[in-house]
Amino acid sequence: AQKVTQAQTEISVVEKEDVTLDCVYETRDTTYYLFWYKQPPSGELVFLIRRNSFDEQNEISGRYSWNFQKSTSSFNFTITASQVVDSAVYFCALSEAQVGGYNKLIFGAGTRLAVHP
């Protein structure tokens, strides 16, 4: 069965610190997609990144970077030089295939990041 584990429930850092949010997934599919979403205090879900199972290249977008390691089934997210505006709940998610080709997104439990000035 597909599963996403975010073992860190809450992380608290001081501004400008680097922080890594862990994500471990389980799937029997050979083709799958991984996502990260951000949920700021305002409550909306903001898409951050999508990565397919065949692309293990790390990705960097500004202060954000993602490390995908199939060998350990992990898709970790690092924020460099964190800022107060990064405070949010971050969700890792896995897309599995369904009958008929329709997909559903399975979310981890989320990691609440608090960045203090």
Place this chain on the structure above:
Amino acid sequence: DTAVSQTPKYLVTQMGNDKSIKCEQNLGHDTMYWYKQDSKKFLKIMFSYNNKELIINETVPNRFSPKSPDKAHLNLHINSLELGDSAVYFCASRRTGVTNEKLFFGSGTQLSVL
């Protein structure tokens, strides 16, 4: 321009009542979803519709009845509301033709059952 819009944003009601949440997307997507986020922030899929047809039903109690009048709308009707239904409900949509494209989420409806 709001891509996925849900109404109402807040809904406070008494146990036993029936209520509906509406969702509309103007992205031209053909697949829509309802997700439930509980008090611990856990997000779980409830339903998915493709072109007005139900394709995913995650063993949700039959008090919950989604309705899709057309592919741009997916409404959620809840009968006989219970305390445990209190949660934030998110509508989402995506294109089916693109493999595993990201979901676009609405801003959520916070339902409080008293």
